[in-house]
Amino acid sequence: MSSDSGIPPVTVVAVGPGDSRLLTLRGRQVLEEADVVAGFKTVLDVVAPLLGNAELCPMSYRDQEEVLEYGVGEARKGRSFVVCCWGDLNVSARELLARVRKRADIVELVPGISSIQVACARTGIFMEDSLFITLHKRQEIDDDLTELAYYLKEDRRHIILLPRPYDLMPAGIAAHLVELGISGDRPMLVYQRLTLEGEKRWEGTLKQCAESKEEFSDLTIMIFPHGEIEVSGQRE
Ligand SMILES: C[S@@+](CC[C@H](N)C(=O)[O-])C[C@H]1O[C@@H](n2cnc3c(N)ncnc32)[C@H](O)[C@@H]1O
Incomplete structure (x- = not known):
């Protein structure tokens, strides 16, 4: 046709x-x-x-x-x-x-x-209370990082962030955010391989993530929750 x-x-x-x-x-x-x-x-x-x-x-x-x-x-x-x-x-x-x-x-x-919907299901957060930012693109991402820091400081919404394999991964992003003045005590989660074999959840603070030596998968999502969330189970 x-x-x-x-x-x-x-x-x-x-x-x-x-x-x-x-x-x-x-x-x-x-x-x-x-x-x-x-x-x-x-x-x-x-x-x-x-x-x-x-x-x-x-x-x-x-x-x-x-x-x-x-x-x-x-x-x-x-x-x-x-x-x-x-x-x-x-x-x-x-x-x-x-x-x-x-x-x-x-x-x-x-x-x-989307993987971000699965991340929402796992964390119990609603899209309408969230902001989504992707670094997974070829263009310059300086503005995205500035925007990310701005919204983290504002702390009014959950933030769902896609890193960029493998040059902008969770540890590097977290270290950069601390340098930009975000509190190292800020809680966050990292999900890897959602819905797939080997799905993993990491939970900690921004500072702990910055110091993490974990080799994160190319299928990784970072969540910065706003307030309390109800994390639930994984893949069945
Ligand atoms: C180019 S983006 C495409 C996103 C895709 N269109 C979606 O809706 O999920 C690829 C990025 O999405 C995220 N991603 C996709 N699938 C994932 C999964 N199963 N677990 C965790 N992150 C995932 C990772 O950040 C990955 O680097």
């Missing part, structure tokens, strides 16, 4: 936070019917067991342009092309969506469950 404009159609499916049981029914249906499915390798690992006869096109940061180009070429020939993204597509997935948008007509965006 090709759109009237000749721009190839593509569907984007957000696959959830890692546990394939958290993929939506619509996402699953689109994937089962797909001819060509592209995504980063870790994302494809989640969906591969659910696919029909689709051709899998794993991509890396280096070759993503070429892989997407190949997929839209196949869509032009009439094959259904699906691009998968991790978690939800409106949470820190802007760069991939922009890459798809510039070469194809996105016919459907299938949202997913």
Whole structure:
């Protein structure tokens, strides 16, 4: 199928936070019917067991342009092309969506469950009481760090923060925040590999995090709670 404009159609499916049981029914249906499915390798690992006869096109940061180009070429020939993204597509997935948008007509965006929603479920915090900041992007993040420090000082909301593997990880971020004048006694949590094998929770103060020697996973979320929270269980 090709759109009237000749721009190839593509569907984007957000696959959830890692546990394939958290993929939506619509996402699953689109994937089962797909001819060509592209995504980063870790994302494809989640969906591969659910696919029909689709051709899998794993991509890396280096070759993503070429892989997407190949997929839209196949869509032009009439094959259904699906691009998968991790978690939800409106949470820190802007760069991939922009890459798809510039070469194809996105016919459907299938949202997913974000890792930040899972972090909210684990900590009992509500999105409406929270502020979300991502450092997981290529652009300059100085403004984001300043904003983070500003809101931590203001202390009116929970803050959900995505680090940037591996140059801006919890210990380095915490040390930087202490330098910016945030109290080292500030409580915080770090979640790793939410919903996946090896899910972990770390709890402590900003100072303890700054001194931590733990090698945090690339799937890591930091939470700075505002007031008391009710932390609950992990993956089953
Ligand atoms: C490029 S962002 C994409 C986020 C994704 N769109 C989402 O909604 O979860 C990737 C970052 O999300 C966070 N993340 C994603 N899945 C996670 C998980 N299962 N556990 C902890 N953090 C996760 C990590 O900070 C990771 O570096």
